[in-house]
Amino acid sequence: MSTPPAAPPADPASRPPASTIGELRASGWRSRSVKAELRANLLARLGEGAAIFPGVIGYGDSVLPAVENAILAGQDLVFLGERGQGKTRMARLLVGLLDAWLPIVAGGELNDDPFRPISPSARALVAEGAEETPIGWLQRDRRYGEKLATPDITIADLIGEVDPIRVAEGRYLSDELVLHYGLIPRSNRGIFAINELPDLAERIQVGLLNILEERDVQIRGFTIRLPLDLFVVASANPEDYTSRGRIITPLKDRLGSQIRTHYPRTLEDEIAIVRQEKVGFPPEDGVPSVHVPPFIEEIVAELTHLARRSDEISQRSGVSVRVSVANLEVLEAAALKRAVRLGESAAAPRISDLGAVVASTAGKIELETAGDEAPEDRIVERLITKAVYATFNRRVAIDDLEALVDAFEGGLTLETGDRVRSAEYVRWAREVPGLAEAVRRTGVLSGEDMTGDQDRAAGLGPQAEAALVASAIEFLLEGLHLARRLNKDRLGPAVMYRR
Numbered sequence: 032m033s034t035p036p037a038a039p040p041a042d043p044a045s046r047p048p049a050s051t052i053g054e055l056r057a058s059g060w061r062s063r064s065v066k067a068e069l070r071a072n073l074l075a076r077l078g079e080g081a082a083i084f085p086g087v088i089g090y091g092d093s094v095l096p097a098v099e100n101a102i103l104a105g106q107d108l109v110f111l112g113e114r115g116q117g118k119t120r121m122a123r124l125l126v127g128l129l130d131a132w133l134p135i136v137a138g139g140e141l142n143d144d145p146f147r148p149i150s151p152s153a154r155a156l157v158a159e160g161a162e163e164t165p166i167g168w169l170q171r172d173r174r175y176g177e178k179l180a181t182p183d184i185t186i187a188d189l190i191g192e193v194d195p196i197r198v199a200e201g202r203y204l205s206d207e208l209v210l211h212y213g214l215i216p217r218s219n220r221g222i223f224a225i226n227e228l229p230d231l232a233e234r235i236q237v238g239l240l241n242i243l244e245e246r247d248v249q250i251r252g253f254t255i256r257l258p259l260d261l262f263v264v265a266s267a268n269p270e271d272y273t274s275r276g277r278i279i280t281p282l283k284d285r286l287g288s289q290i291r292t293h294y295p296r297t298l299e300d301e302i303a304i305v306r307q308e309k310v311g312f313p314p315e316d317g318v319p320s321v322h323v324p325p326f327i328e329e330i331v332a333e334l335t336h337l338a339r340r341s342d343e344i345s346q347r348s349g350v351s352v353r354v355s356v357a358n359l360e361v362l363e364a365a366a367l368k369r370a371v372r373l374g375e376s377a378a379a380p381r382i383s384d385l386g387a388v389v390a391s392t393a394g395k396i397e398l399e400t401a402g403d404e405a406p407e408d409r410i411v412e413r414l415i416t417k418a419v420y421a422t423f424n425r426r427v428a429i430d431d432l433e434a435l436v437d438a439f440e441g442g443l444t445l446e447t448g449d450r451v452r453s454a455e456y457v458r459w460a461r462e463v464p465g466l467a468e469a470v471r472r473t474g475v476l477s478g479e480d481m482t483g484d485q486d487r488a489a490g491l492g493p494q495a496e497a498a499l500v501a502s503a504i505e506f507l508l509e510g511l512h513l514a515r516r517l518n519k520d521r522l523g524p525a526v527m528y529r530r
Contacts, residue, residue: 106286109290119226141153
């Protein structure tokens with residue numbers, strides 16, 4: 032039903048000392064709506080120059096200004112975009128704009144404001160205890176409710192239902208206390224997010240109209256006035272893609288801002304997101320370390336960007352950043368597996384590992400046309416080739432490799448593959464004219480990459496350096512082959528480059 036938000040919880044030591052309504056009143060605390068709270072805290076963040084949505088990359092000049100405007104205007108909002116564009120992440124990060132602690136009536140059902148309770152139980156408690164009524168303090172991370180819309184969701188799930196247990200205990204059906212409130216009322220004084228809103232049956236969407244506008248609830252004939260205090264965030268894929276439903280017009284009208292998200296527009300942003308999101312494992316004794324050269328990251332990002340522009344791939348469904356993340360994880364796994372088999376203490380993904388990304392890519396794309404057996408494999412292989420060539424052209428000047436090409440003209444052949452140790456590549460770099468200089472030009476050991484990070488290779492041992500050199504040599508040889516300067520022969524799992 033609910034997923035822990037991405038924003039950090041409040042510090043327990045910062046909780047205010049008040050424990051009764053009287054103490055709360057004496058402290059000078061004043062009630063304010065969730066939207067006013069978000070607005071004030073956003074203005075404070077903007078004034079401090081602090082990050083509004085930490086970890087969200089590539090939206091600084093597009094999506095985030097629109098979100099900020101919606102919050103400052105006090106509008107509920109809907110994120111519209113293809114899969115894997117960070118819609119749910121941004122909804123969860125909104126929790127960070129809430130106050131660290133919120134006072135509630137202890138024992139109330141709906142996070143009731145101590146000064147203005149709305150649930151029957153809280154009203155009864157305040158009527159009985161007056162200024163001595165106990166209060167509790169709710170952390171900001173407990174004020175977020177999230178629901179994935181599915182066609183089988185009922186009004187009872189979202190809004191509420193008559194509780195048969197309470198009826199069996201002797202209460203009358205006319206008694207408001209027989210009601211069991213659903214997820215939305217229980218998110219009172221917080222943020223409620225509903226993902227994939229078009230998947231929600233239209234009759235259920237109609238049930239949300241009063242919640243968003245009139246703030247009353249109708250349950251099994253009961254019409255209950257509940258002045259719910261909510262900030263509602265919805266997400267949806269474009270309707271022309273899902274074809275599973277739509278957001279009904281009256282509901283769309285009540286969601287103040289529709290904000291269109293997008294995929295990373297630059298390779299740098301794609302790479303930064305991949306580094307942030309990919310699974311990382313702590314170092315383990317006896318397990319080889321894996322070092323990813325910057326050009327491998329660039330190839331992975333380029334592959335995804337090419338897929339987003341491909342006529343053979345459905346752009347209505349989109350190509351998620353998860354493709355890039357999964358591909359880099361698989362490449363690291365392939366490199367690790369090779370290092371274990373060869374008894375090496377360090378590994379780096381190579382061009383010969385790129386075949387592994389076919390499996391991690393094919394299942395995440397949808398083709399425009401169906402037909403041949405396993406067409407995804409061939410399409411992905413073509414995109415991999417284009418990604419390698421585009422990256423090679425950006426990073427390497429062919430004219431700088433003339434000495435290496437001349438060596439092949441003189442009869443040099445090199446056999447690469449999964450069974451060739453990194454030390455063998457290092458030997459080639461020492462012995463083949465022009466190869467060491469070409470490796471240096473790739474920047475694989477200099478610490479320079481597309482994002483300007485420095486000292487990337489600082490502290491690397493000989494095995495790690497050898498692994499990176501092996502990766503760079505395969506990159507150069509494949510680039511020369513794609514530039515039609517070298518021939519390439521497949522010999523089972525090995526590849527031979529020659530003139």
